[in-house]
Amino acid sequence: MKPTLQPVWDLPLRLFHWLLVGLLAFSWWSGENHEMEWHRWSGYAILFLLVFRLYWGLVGGTTARFAHFVRGPRAAYAYLRGLERPDIGHNPLGGWSVLAILIVMVTAGLFAVDVDGLESGPLADYVSFDAGRWASDMHSLIFNLLLGLIALHVAAILFYQVARRRNLIGPMITGGTTTIDGSTAVPLGTSAWRALIGLLIAAAVTYFVSEGLHF
Numbered sequence: 001m002k003p004t005l006q007p008v009w010d011l012p013l014r015l016f017h018w019l020l021v022g023l024l025a026f027s028w029w030s031g032e033n034h035e036m037e038w039h040r041w042s043g044y045a046i047l048f049l050l051v052f053r054l055y056w057g058l059v060g061g062t063t064a065r066f067a068h069f070v071r072g073p074r075a076a077y078a079y080l081r082g083l084e085r086p087d088i089g090h091n092p093l094g095g096w097s098v099l100a101i102l103i104v105m106v107t108a109g110l111f112a113v114d115v116d117g118l119e120s121g122p123l124a125d126y127v128s129f130d131a132g133r134w135a136s137d138m139h140s141l142i143f144n145l146l147l148g149l150i151a152l153h154v155a156a157i158l159f160y161q162v163a164r165r166r167n168l169i170g171p172m173i174t175g176g177t178t179t180i181d182g183s184t185a186v187p188l189g190t191s192a193w194r195a196l197i198g199l200l201i202a203a204a205v206t207y208f209v210s211e212g213l214h215f
Contacts, residue, residue, distance in 0.1 A: 005176045006176055006177055006178070007061075007176045007187060007188045008176055008177050009063060009064070009172055009175050009188075010060060010063075010064055010190040011175065012052070012056055012061075012064070012190070012195045012198070013053075013056065013060060013061065013063075014172055014173070014175060016052065016056070018172075020046065023042050023046050023049070024150070026038070026042050027039060027042040027043065027143075030042055036114075036119045043108075043109050043121075044206055044209075044210050047205075047206050048202045048205075049202070051202040051205045051206060052198045052201070055197075055198040055201055056198055059194045060190065060194070060195075060198075061189055063188060064188075100149060104142050104145065104146050104149070107142070108139050108142050109121050109139045110124075111127050111131065111132055112135045112136035112138075112139045113129060113132030113133055115133070122209050122211070123209070123212060123213065126212075126213075
């Protein structure tokens with residue numbers, strides 16, 4: 001049979017993924033080297049990406065939408081045991097991982113205050129100094145938990161590559177995967193206009209937060 005190129009990930013989602021990878025690495029570097037101004041800007045960039053991803057999870061391509069992959073624990077457990085047929089896009093187990101990363105990252109650092117009170121998150125004025133210090137401690141803890149999720153994510157990719165012979169990295173680069181079952185490729189249904197609207201919304205929300213929720 002003639003191979004069919006099946007779209008898996010739309011371009012906005014792929015850009016989100018790789019930009020987030022780069023920004024997380026840069027945030028780690030800037031934090032470890034006390035380059036706090038760069039760390040702050042990196043955090044804003046991550047917030048921008050996450051707001052867009054939340055929006056894209058509602059109106060983006062088929063595999064990017066939360067309705068496509070966010071399912072109950074029973075479905076995740078069935079997939080883990082191999083009782084559910086693989087589908088394109090996120091599997092039920094991966095869906096929970098994506099949500100966890102989004103929830104963790106969107107809250108990290110917004111209220112944090114350093115020990116001297118010289119560096120703080122954009123929303124630190126809304127909490128007491130002690131609460132800001134607690135948020136700073138939580139920021140470090142949450143980031144370490146995030147590193148654990150990333151390690152689990154990488155391990156899952158290696159597991160699929162070795163045990164199930166599924167290449168998950170290639171589609172995240174090219175956007176598609178080759179099938180040989182003779183099926184017709186199913187389009188993802190993306191829209192440049194919807195993406196542009198999402199970028200404008202993400203920019204507005206990020207600016208609003210960076211200004212401490214003040215215009």
